Amino acid sequence: MILSVPAMLLLVALVIGPAILVLFLSFTNASLGLAGIRFIGLANYTRMLTDPGFAQSLRNTALYVAVVVPTSIGWGLLVALLIARSRFAVLYRTAYFLPVAATLVALATAWEAILHPSLGFANTLLQLLGASPVRFLSDPATAIYALAAIGVWQLVGFNMILFLAGLSTIPEELYEAAAIDGADRGLKRFLLVTWPMLAPVTVFVTVMTIIRAFSVFETVAVLTQGGPMKSTSVVLYTFYQEGFRFFRVGYASAISVSFFVFVTFLSLVQMRVSERRARWKASGGQP
């Protein structure tokens, strides 16, 4: 028992205690530097719902998630399916996984230079092809998409690895059975065997990618600081600014509690789905 005491105390001090404190703070007007805190009920939450700035950052985040999630999952799945039968599998796997392993802040600065509004590689290429330059990160209309592109670039390899792991668990006999049943290649086989067998992995990947995309922070903090014109201010960045730049502790707490509720909800959905699949498998259902 003594073995778990340090962990138990630290768990309370560093995770559970602070989490409870955050919940408490979210009902107060606490602010670092201001003496005294007052209980203000749900005011922080109502403010969050009515604040146009927060609504903007929610919209931006939703847009980011809407681009990153399907693109990085679709691309990751496609790569996983193609890689499995490529002669250069190891090479491709390494290449696609490299962005996951790298220091995002460093690579984000490289992306920034590549996307430089006038002289970057991307615009030089566009001009060579006869198109007019795009101001990518400096244009409010394109900035969030540019960040989403970097997000996709970073997540494809990770999703690919998860899909590869999922594919490796599909028994070869199922493909043989499908071949005998007439679905021996391409889309037919994919729809009959691969896609249904991959469903639990897909649910997991989707939930993970949503949470990751929703938590986008580094690229925003480094490249745009929420600009231009608030077009890339996202939830976590707003939380960071409110909490640690403006020290509106109560309000920031309310944001983080909402974030926690959202993440927990997604995790529970994922657990429910995978549990149901596990039960189905355990009860002998052909998966």
Added chain:
Amino acid sequence: MILAQSSSSRIASDAVLMTGAIVMVFPFVWMILASLTPQSEIFNGDLLPTPTLHGAIDNYGTALSAIPLLRFMANGIVVCVAILVLQIAIAIPCGYALAKLSFPGRPILLVAVLLGLLVPVQIPTIPIYIALAKSGLLDSYAALVLPWIVSVFAIFLFRQFFVTFPDEVLDAARLDGFSELSIAWRIMLPAAWPAVASFSIFSIVAHWNDLYWPMVVITNPDMMTPSLGIAYFRQAGEGTGNVGALMAGGVLVTAPLVALFLLMQKHFIRGLVLGRH
């Protein structure tokens, strides 16, 4: 997968994969090229920067002298090692106790660990920040390390690993004179080696690359970790900044992790995949 494919579909699939792989690797290539190119030549309208020896010496020289890059990396090493050592020192005995010992409070602790897994890392940061500020610990290694020393993920991972360890070996160890703590260190730790390796990579990558927490607690450039240092100097020289030197810094900061990845792909991938559960 069972039928030989036509060579045309093979070529098509390789073309798709290759295009994607080029996109994936391109920022790395560009970063390396730019780090070797004189500052004035990087944005000269050419498609790609053209490396020169003089540029390389200039950029890496600046990165190592004008930017305290070695300091950032040393900070990064200190912080990552301290966090990892403490995480393992705390999680191994706890994981062992949760998996193999019965004591009052064990079910509660297990529930606490599972709940802890659900809490995103950003949630507890406000109270911890306030506590660190009040105790004057901002801008210190303690501020960078302390909040992370208990990893619920590590506890959970090790517990899952230990649960399947045969009880009879533990009984044998008790008869041979091992204390519970020496069982945890001398038997469980070696047995959990693959899990420890994977977790170590997850932890090192997470804290080497982390920007959020250093940004919250560090303002003194001397205490900055690699990610924060790069971000800080990018901002300091906004627009007209020395892109070549910044890219050289980026190469130096990224190289250790990429090297680790290339050397230990299996552990590396498993560490990151496990870490996202």
Added chain:
Amino acid sequence: MAALDLHIDDIGKRYGAIDVLRGICLNVAAGEFVTLLGPSGCGKSTLLRIIAGLERADQGHVRAGGRELDAVAPKDRDLAFVFQSYALYPHLSVYDNIAAPLVMRELSSLERLPVIGGLLPGAVLRKRSIRERVGQTSALLKLDALLERRPSALSGGQRQRVALGRAMVRKPKIFLMDEPLANLDAALRIHTRGEIARLHKEMQTTTIFVTHDQAEAAALSDRVAVIFGGELRQVAAPADLYREPVDLDVARFLAQPFLNEVAVAAPMGGALMIGGSRIIIRDALGSGQAGTLAFRPEHATLVDKDQPGALAVCVTRIEHAGMDAHVFVNAEVGAEFVARISAERARPLRDGDNLGLNIDPENAWFFPSSGSRRPGDHSGAA
């Protein structure tokens, strides 16, 4: 080497609502080899673990050499345990596995460190002594060539010997073995059984051996303690156990492989009635209860069908087993019996033959339906 006597006094253990052990009393003499025999789940392993101190009894005491052990930690009980799965440390070499009990006891944690430990003068001497003792043990068990290997690179039999070595190396006063042969294949099991007997003869260490295999128990033990459902039913030398089982459970468990049983009414005048036949057996004297008559196949003889006093039977099946044959018969009284006769005598028999069956009254037992018989006690129920 000094061996210790062991006294187990009224041990009881409950898991939730289940009594795993009830009032177990057993005295083991110094140097004696005692087997705990019983079907799986009977509590014999739990008893062994209580003796080792790995589990705590809810009641009762364990004493060894006059010392009360109940509050003594397992490592201080001066006993060694051989586990069914061998329980070798997977990350240590054979040498380190065998040395582990010595290293953990005799070196401080500082002295165990690889480099610093080598600089401490006392540690060097003690390490040399450990090396010598591990060497002796590995020589005795023919493990010398394997000392550098990891357990995963060993065969089952080799692992078993390493487990024995780890138990023997610190010369414990008492050996506890929990089904140590169960994971070996049949030939190796018989061979290792011989090894264990030889080692016990050489070292004369008090040994408690748990098994569910009656042949193993009979081959190794000075005495066998039979446990059923958490109760100690009988403690006896193997030969006595075979001749005089105390109740039907014990008789069935020790039958190899068959036991003949037939339900009978209460005996009258010292005789039992089966169908029309009267059998006088000593157990039946004075008992006023209905019960079961049981006898082994080797104590039944097949005779002509009209011999007076014999039960009328009809052959249904014949199993040849080398020198002997088992003849399965249906009796007219509605029971099935097996007789074991020489293969030679079984040769002319055919399915459907009508014969007579005689039971050897000296080797048949009457078990009253409640309670047990007492060997030599002719008053019947306990």
